[in-house]
Amino acid sequence: METIKVAQWGFGAMGQGMAKMLLGKRGVEIVGICDAHPARVGRGMREVLGVNSAQADVLIRRNIDEVVAERGCDICIIATDSFVKHVADKVIAICEKGVNVITIAEEMSWPRAQNAELADKMDAAARRNGVSVLGTGINPGLVMDLLAVLLSACMTDVQSVQCRRVNSLSPFGVTVMEEQGIGMEVDEFDRRVTDGSLAGHVGFAESIGMIDAALGLDVDAVETQMEAIVTEVNRKSPHGFAAAGQVAGVNMTGQGLRGGQVVIDMIHPQQIEPHLGGTHTGDYIVLSGSPGVDMAIRPEIEGGLGTIAMCVNCIPHVINAEPGLKTMLDIPVPHAIMGDFRDFVREGKRIVQ
Amino acid sequence: METIKVAQWGFGAMGQGMAKMLLGKRGVEIVGICDAHPARVGRGMREVLGVNSAQADVLIRRNIDEVVAERGCDICIIATDSFVKHVADKVIAICEKGVNVITIAEEMSWPRAQNAELADKMDAAARRNGVSVLGTGINPGLVMDLLAVLLSACMTDVQSVQCRRVNSLSPFGVTVMEEQGIGMEVDEFDRRVTDGSLAGHVGFAESIGMIDAALGLDVDAVETQMEAIVTEVNRKSPHGFAAAGQVAGVNMTGQGLRGGQVVIDMIHPQQIEPHLGGTHTGDYIVLSGSPGVDMAIRPEIEGGLGTIAMCVNCIPHVINAEPGLKTMLDIPVPHAIMGDFRDFVREGKRIVQ
Numbered sequence: 219m220e221t222i223k224v225a226q227w228g229f230g231a232m233g234q235g236m237a238k239m240l241l242g243k244r245g246v247e248i249v250g251i252c253d254a255h256p257a258r259v260g261r262g263m264r265e266v267l268g269v270n271s272a273q274a275d276v277l278i279r280r281n282i283d284e285v286v287a288e289r290g291c292d293i294c295i296i297a298t299d300s301f302v303k304h305v306a307d308k309v310i311a312i313c314e315k316g317v318n319v320i321t322i323a324e325e326m327s328w329p330r331a332q333n334a335e336l337a338d339k340m341d342a343a344a345r346r347n348g349v350s351v352l353g354t355g356i357n358p359g360l361v362m363d364l365l366a367v368l369l370s371a372c373m374t375d376v377q378s379v380q381c382r383r384v385n386s387l388s389p390f391g392v393t394v395m396e397e398q399g400i401g402m403e404v405d406e407f408d409r410r411v412t413d414g415s416l417a418g419h420v421g422f423a424e425s426i427g428m429i430d431a432a433l434g435l436d437v438d439a440v441e442t443q444m445e446a447i448v449t450e451v452n453r454k455s456p457h458g459f460a461a462a463g464q465v466a467g468v469n470m471t472g473q474g475l476r477g478g479q480v481v482i483d484m485i486h487p488q489q490i491e492p493h494l495g496g497t498h499t500g501d502y503i504v505l506s507g508s509p510g511v512d513m514a515i516r517p518e519i520e521g522g523l524g525t526i527a528m529c530v531n532c533i534p535h536v537i538n539a540e541p542g543l544k545t546m547l548d549i550p551v552p553h554a555i556m557g558d559f560r561d562f563v564r565e566g567k568r569i570v571q
Numbered sequence: 572m573e574t575i576k577v578a579q580w581g582f583g584a585m586g587q588g589m590a591k592m593l594l595g596k597r598g599v600e601i602v603g604i605c606d607a608h609p610a611r612v613g614r615g616m617r618e619v620l621g622v623n624s625a626q627a628d629v630l631i632r633r634n635i636d637e638v639v640a641e642r643g644c645d646i647c648i649i650a651t652d653s654f655v656k657h658v659a660d661k662v663i664a665i666c667e668k669g670v671n672v673i674t675i676a677e678e679m680s681w682p683r684a685q686n687a688e689l690a691d692k693m694d695a696a697a698r699r700n701g702v703s704v705l706g707t708g709i710n711p712g713l714v715m716d717l718l719a720v721l722l723s724a725c726m727t728d729v730q731s732v733q734c735r736r737v738n739s740l741s742p743f744g745v746t747v748m749e750e751q752g753i754g755m756e757v758d759e760f761d762r763r764v765t766d767g768s769l770a771g772h773v774g775f776a777e778s779i780g781m782i783d784a785a786l787g788l789d790v791d792a793v794e795t796q797m798e799a800i801v802t803e804v805n806r807k808s809p810h811g812f813a814a815a816g817q818v819a820g821v822n823m824t825g826q827g828l829r830g831g832q833v834v835i836d837m838i839h840p841q842q843i844e845p846h847l848g849g850t851h852t853g854d855y856i857v858l859s860g861s862p863g864v865d866m867a868i869r870p871e872i873e874g875g876l877g878t879i880a881m882c883v884n885c886i887p888h889v890i891n892a893e894p895g896l897k898t899m900l901d902i903p904v905p906h907a908i909m910g911d912f913r914d915f916v917r918e919g920k921r922i923v924q
């Protein structure tokens with residue numbers, strides 16, 4: 219069988235990480251890269267990554283039509299946006315070329331949460347062209363949703379779900395520092411929260427939507443909150459700095475409510491250098507019901523590598539899926555792939571034969 | 572849509588627990604029960620369970636042909652055996668009636684590990700009749716295999732997998748006490764291990780097979796060991812007793828090896844009243860690689876309820892599956908179902924319309 223042909227749309231930190239991962243895997247090949255950043259367009263993949271790869275070099279191009287031809291590859295990874303409204307046109311454009319799509323756009327993990335109309339359009343485009351579309355990542359995608367969903371399988375009854383992700387932002391770059399308000403004065407942070415210009419974590423509505431759809435908890439309202447984590451000491455990370463009294467992170471909280479009662483509780487404080495605030499990182503899931511489940515992963519699963527791996531590891535499942543807009547609830551359990559990616563693709567499902 | 576029609580074959584502790592769970596669920600109905608135990612045959616389900624149910628009572632019958640008619644129900648739960656060689660004829664008999672099968676027989680969670688020939692026969696029978704067959708449970712089925720598989724999805728590379736389940740046997744009945752050698756003298760225990768007449772935990776070859784198939788770790792040999800846990804103090808559980816110096820449990824260990832190196836490490840000490848030996852129960856998974864994952868569930872997930880729930884919660888996935896012998900790697904992520912079971916069954920997949 220030919221190697222699985224992968225195109226990448228978006229070659230920032232996540233896209234580059236996926237390329238490095240793909241280059242280390244068997245049975246899969248990067249055949250095209252599209253990126254908008256002037257510093258990368260026209261350069262070769264190897265040079266941008268700073269690696270020597272066994273596979274042929276790939277020129278980074280600005281125009282997706284020069285990267286993905288009609289049925290020219292098996293799947294296109296989109297790593298350009300967080301929101302359904304920004305990524306939907308890209309998803310549909312790839313579907314129209316008869317190519318499967320996987321994306322780490324956070325809202326795409328449960329696209330109906332924010333935009334049912336665009337979800338329907340993407341679903342129709344995928345079905346019309348016989349391809350499938352999946353949104354995934356570490357969160358949303360695994361630690362605050364799919365993992366809780368799987369753990370619930372051992373329960374006869376579930377009363378409520380609590381997911382808590384306490385993570386460090388220290389490994390992240392300048393963009394994340396700005397999006398999360400690191401180093402801001404508290405006044406400015408509060409102003410930016412009020413006017414909606416601070417992103418914080420994107421994904422609570424999606425994670426709650428996924429858990430509720432799986433477990434049937436009848437959530438009728440979703441609420442989210444965003445508060446500054448103010449540091450008492452100076453904190454410095456590779457790309458961020460917060461002086462004592464400034465914002466060192468964001469405490470994101472969210473609730474899925476049924477009749478005013480919290481049935482899904484999301485707690486997600488993220489900050490630079492959490493240990494300087496006495497905080498130990500970790501991922502925690504508490505499922506109340508019969509039997510109860512109390513899970514901890516310490517330290518938390520690393521967000522960057524985790525998102526890269528979730529996306530690349532789901533490639534065979536997306537190629538195998540029936541046509542349409544899919545979620546993590548539709549595909550088999552994803553997993554690391556140390557063998558040949560082709561061993562996980564079913565006969566007749568390849569686009570490039 | 573009609574309620575989902577479920578037959579049960581085997582009405583011991585597990586079968587009865589499943590019946591209780593099913594009676595509390597929406598959109599699903601027990602339509603027949605087959606059991607071999609003279610104390611139960613001819614009696615009504617309600618009386619045996621000691622519950623009043625909203626649904627019609629069901630007479631427990633000895634003959635499966637009187638319980639499952641040709642395409643007479645959507646699925647049959649088999650909870651009679653642990654081993655493929657004992658359960659395969661039953662699985663095939665149900666397939667030939669055009670009915671889906673789910674079973675908690677431990678070896679059925681990865682039937683090729685022990686008996687590829689019988690696995691092929693069951694697969695052929697399922698395909699011939701357009702139905703699907705799945706083996707599941709808490710372990711094998713979730714805590715020492717599927718959960719590790721899912722957690723690996725966030726990893727770019729996996730070097731090795733360690734699963735450790737430290738559990739209490741105190742809730743279990745007389746049969747389990749006997750199978751695990753509780754209360755035996757150490758000499759007798761060792762004799763019974765040597766002659767192969769002590770069951771211990773059934774499932775390491777299956778769990779290792781599932782993890783290896785998913786991750787592609789190229790396991791070329793599986794080894795297992797079984798040692799007595801000798802208590803230093805008297806221990807008494809509802810159905811078991813071990814005096815100081817006697818066997819209070821079994822330490823099961825197993826390894827999946829690649830070229831003589833352990834790549835999958837299974838550690839599963841089970842005993843009555845573990846706290847009297849200073850042991851804290853829990854389920855632990857350590858995935859070595861990038862990024863590392865270190866997970867703990869404390870206390871361990873309760874085995875009895877966990878197996879009951881895994882089996883009942885997988886019913887819709889088995890009905891939806893394409894024909895054939897399936898494993899937990901083939902179906903979507905299982906989950907608790909607090910809503911109506913029919914909402915999770917796809918159109919055209921029902922046997923009883």
